[in-house]
Amino acid sequence: MTVDPLDAWAAETGRLVEALRDVPEPDWARPSPCPPWTAAALLGHVVAGVVRVPGMLDAPAPERAEIDAAGYFRADERFSGGTDAERIDSGRRAAAxxxxxxxxxxxxxxxxxxxxxxxxxxxxxxxxxxxxxAMLLTDFLVTRVLEAGIHGLDLADALGREPWLTPPAARLLVGLYGGAALGWAPLALLRVATGRAEPTPQQAADLQRHGVRRLTLGR
Structure with missing residues (x-):
């Protein structure tokens, strides 16, 4: 079944908001799995990414798309030390x-x-x-679903909450990684594929055998 990336993004960000509404103020100072961010600084990073979308839509549209969702996560300056430092500082400022x-x-x-x-x-x-x-909006939204999914997982871990992945996001992200043939639970695939969990020797062999994509991620 085809998943609309916008519907998946709406579902995953909506679940994120609901999961975080009752978090007590002191808990926001907990360390996140994305050091040196606290949980609040990580959320500041997530908010910044969402706020940026309307500005993209206000800008002139390129003539044609040149990069797809997987291509967006390629190793270049977007994941350099300087760019990563800017992300860190931005999240910390928002939290403060x-x-x-x-x-x-x-x-x-x-x-x-x-x-x-x-x-x-x-x-x-x-x-x-x-x-x-230059990307199709639908492809760019796939990258936003991954952002919401992995950082929702990070925030759940930081705050001691039960992790989640909404069904539309799960289907979309399993497809993005090319992991349908593995038959793994989507959360398990997401943890291993993003480096948040070490694969067992058998899992590593399965990933290689099925050609699961390796995407370059920053924060």
Whole structure:
């Protein structure tokens, strides 16, 4: 069954908001699995990514798409030390200025705005990412589903919550990694494929045998 990336992004970000609404203020200072960020700083990074989407839609559309969702996660300057330092600082500033509960409220507002804007775009809309890639909006949204999925997992781990992955996001991300033939639980695949869990020797062999994609990730 084909999954609409926008529906998957809406589902995953909506679940993220609901999971974080009742987190007590002190818990936001917990370390995240993405050091040196705290849970609040990691959420600040997530919010920044959502807020950026309407600005992309306001910009002129490139003539044609040049990169797909998997190609977006390639090893170049977007994952360099300097770019990563900017991400770290941005997340820390957001946490210091707003705090976790306020960032949850900002995420709720930002996702509604971004999703509404995306739904009004015509089929075949091409956008330019902050890294300069010309992509179909649908392909770019696949990258946003991965961002929401992996950082939702990170926040669940940091805050001691039960991890989740909504069914639309799970189907989309298993497809992105080419992992359907493995038959693994989507959360297990996501943890191993993103380096959040070490594969067992058997799992490593399965990944190689089935040609599961290796995507370059920053934070």
């Amino acid at each position: 200025e707003a705090g976790g509960p306020e960032l949850v409220r900002r995420l709720a507002t930002a996702r509604e705005d971004a999703i509404g804007r995306c739904r009004r775009e015509p089929p075949g809309r091409v956008v330019r990412t902050r890294h300069g890639d």
